[in-house]
Amino acid sequence: MNELANFESKATDFGNPNWVAFQTIVRTEVRRFTRIWVQTMIPPAITMTLYFIIFGSLIGRRIGEMGGFDYMSYIVPGLIMMSVITNSYTNVSSSFFGAKFGRFVEEMLVSPISNQTILMGYVLGGVARALAVGVIVTLVSMFFAEFSIHNIWAVVSITVLTAVLFSLLGFINGVYAKRFDDVSIVPTFVLTPLTYLGGVFFSIDLLPEFWASVAQLNPILYVVNAFRFGILGVTDVSLGIAYLILISVTVAAYLFALNLLAKGAGVRS
Amino acid sequence: MSYALEIEGLKKTYDNGFSALKGIDLKVESGDFFALLGPNGAGKSTTIGILCSLVNKTAGRVCVMGYDIDTHFPIAKRRLGVVPQEFNFNQFETTQNILINTAGYHGIPRSEAMPRIEHYLKRLGLWDKRHNPSRALSGGMKRRLLIARALIHQPDLLILDEPTAGVDIELRRGMWDFLTEINAQGTTIILTTHYLEEAEALCRNVSIINAGEIIANSSTKDLLASLHTVTFVCDLQASVFEVPSIPGYECVLADANTLEVEVDKGQTLNAVFQALTDHGVQVTSMRTKTNRLEELFVTMTSGSAA
Numbered sequence: 001m002n003e004l005a006n007f008e009s010k011a012t013d014f015g016n017p018n019w020v021a022f023q024t025i026v027r028t029e030v031r032r033f034t035r036i037w038v039q040t041m042i043p044p045a046i047t048m049t050l051y052f053i054i055f056g057s058l059i060g061r062r063i064g065e066m067g068g069f070d071y072m073s074y075i076v077p078g079l080i081m082m083s084v085i086t087n088s089y090t091n092v093s094s095s096f097f098g099a100k101f102g103r104f105v106e107e108m109l110v111s112p113i114s115n116q117t118i119l120m121g122y123v124l125g126g127v128a129r130a131l132a133v134g135v136i137v138t139l140v141s142m143f144f145a146e147f148s149i150h151n152i153w154a155v156v157s158i159t160v161l162t163a164v165l166f167s168l169l170g171f172i173n174g175v176y177a178k179r180f181d182d183v184s185i186v187p188t189f190v191l192t193p194l195t196y197l198g199g200v201f202f203s204i205d206l207l208p209e210f211w212a213s214v215a216q217l218n219p220i221l222y223v224v225n226a227f228r229f230g231i232l233g234v235t236d237v238s239l240g241i242a243y244l245i246l247i248s249v250t251v252a253a254y255l256f257a258l259n260l261l262a263k264g265a266g267v268r269s
Numbered sequence: 270m271s272y273a274l275e276i277e278g279l280k281k282t283y284d285n286g287f288s289a290l291k292g293i294d295l296k297v298e299s300g301d302f303f304a305l306l307g308p309n310g311a312g313k314s315t316t317i318g319i320l321c322s323l324v325n326k327t328a329g330r331v332c333v334m335g336y337d338i339d340t341h342f343p344i345a346k347r348r349l350g351v352v353p354q355e356f357n358f359n360q361f362e363t364t365q366n367i368l369i370n371t372a373g374y375h376g377i378p379r380s381e382a383m384p385r386i387e388h389y390l391k392r393l394g395l396w397d398k399r400h401n402p403s404r405a406l407s408g409g410m411k412r413r414l415l416i417a418r419a420l421i422h423q424p425d426l427l428i429l430d431e432p433t434a435g436v437d438i439e440l441r442r443g444m445w446d447f448l449t450e451i452n453a454q455g456t457t458i459i460l461t462t463h464y465l466e467e468a469e470a471l472c473r474n475v476s477i478i479n480a481g482e483i484i485a486n487s488s489t490k491d492l493l494a495s496l497h498t499v500t501f502v503c504d505l506q507a508s509v510f511e512v513p514s515i516p517g518y519e520c521v522l523a524d525a526n527t528l529e530v531e532v533d534k535g536q537t538l539n540a541v542f543q544a545l546t547d548h549g550v551q552v553t554s555m556r557t558k559t560n561r562l563e564e565l566f567v568t569m570t571s572g573s574a575a
Binding site for chain 1: 357367369376418
């Protein structure tokens with residue numbers, strides 16, 4: 001009897017192979033960002049602490065109330081969402097681009113995994129990091145502001161939907177990226193400006209009518225305000241429209257990313 | 270007869286218009302040890318890239334173990350293992366984790382993967398390095414890791430794209446033994462290599478691809494039989510400084526004490542010795558030139574058929 005025949009079963013004998021593959025991708029992704037926790041978990045905590053000290057404590061005292069809450073409490077939801085958005089996006093874009101750059105993405109491409117499994121595995125990895133950082137930032141904010149949760153379902157659903165959406169967008173960025181610079185361009189030149197203008201630090205009621213209308217074209221405005229509703233119970237936008245936009249864009253991003261994988265964009269010649 | 274690989278009318282034209290494959294047909298029998306040879310840019314790696322889904326084909330049909338890679342891709346991929354030319358694993362992962370992940374991608378849970386990992390890493394001399402990051406391995410170890418990774422899901426068809434490139438002779442021989450053993454146990458092996466003595470020593474059947482077309486496809490034995498000449502390497506008793514001009518024989522002086530004589534098949538060696546003696550050349554020993562396949566390969570791919 002040959003020694004290889006000692007292994008009694010083949011890969012095909014193990015239940016649903018995609019489920020095992022999905023777990024493998026998620027485990028690898030989580031291990032990746034936890035292994036470099038000093039680079040992934042600590043910076044958001046430090047950045048948010050600085051935001052709370054500068055904008056909340058020092059400048060916020062002079063601003064007084066906003067939306068019926070003291071300024072420090074008002075900016076907490078936006079800052080948590082900012083962390084969720086940034087971390088979900090950068091986790092997936094840098095991880096997928098790194099796999100392309102190091103060519104170990106080919107390990108997945110030559111194996112019998114479905115494109116959906118690959119996509120969902122990376123997205124869940126991004127969601128995991130976003131939630132972990134979101135919790136850290138929330139804990140940090142508790143040192144600076146007092147707040148209670150107005151609607152837990154809104155908090156959970158908006159957080160998860162936002163993390164999924166920006167993980168998908170990060171994946172699309174990773175697919176198209178050809179250089180490391182391409183991975184940082186979108187967060188620097190698109191995400192950060194949109195986040196700052198998305199009502200993290202102010203209510204759009206403060207804007208002149210024209211700019212308030214323009215601001216409503218910014219999808220991050222809906223994310224921030226829907227989450228603020230979950231925490232504080234106040235919002236500048238309709239919650240229904242916020243969910244509609246968030247779900248629609250998420251579905252569109254999912255289908256687009258799946259189509260990119262099916263075509264082999266950026267990974268197959 | 271069952272085929273491990275069937276390729277029909279396979280074409281690949283890249284976006285820049287370069288036609289890498291011009292409609293190749295190829296069949297590899299189950300259990301075969303097969304060589305796919307060709308010069309750089311001939312289309313070998315493109316063909317392998319299409320087989321393992323890293324290159325999108327323009328036209329044609331490919332079946333692995335009878336399963337079409339388009340319509341039955343999960344089954345086809347489960348039966349296929351690929352050892353690529355370049356190191357394409359995560360340099361920051363440990364040797365063991367790379368294999369655990371690859372097993373996972375093939376649907377093999379960690380508990381089932383571990384005995385296989387232990388087996389292959391021990392067999393390939395990497396067990397002591399299982400906790401080392403892959404970037405810390407030597408070039409030869411990385412090559413062996415690629416082989417272990419390709420075998421972890423126990424494929425029926427193993428494709429190796431120049432597996433012994435840059436590997437020292439001792440290690441190369443060890444890899445030959447291992448591949449021969451795997452093949453004897455039933456795994457079909459397709460090999461591309463630049464070391465043609467490797468193909469001659471290991472492979473029962475050979476295809477030569479050139480400029481995107483298959484220009485030869487037969488058993489190694491038949492292909493070598495198509496050589497019309499045999500080259501003998503003669504060690505000379507006394508130094509010779511001028512190539513002797515012997516009618517009917519092509520002579521090349523490798524060095525002052527070594528003469529290569531190309532002899533048409535059908536001519537007797539007695540005639541060769543007689544001609545050499547007549548020209549005052551004394552031979553102390555003689556052997557056939559080993560890289561016969563290389564001669565054929567060079568002749569065929571340079572445009573003039575043998």
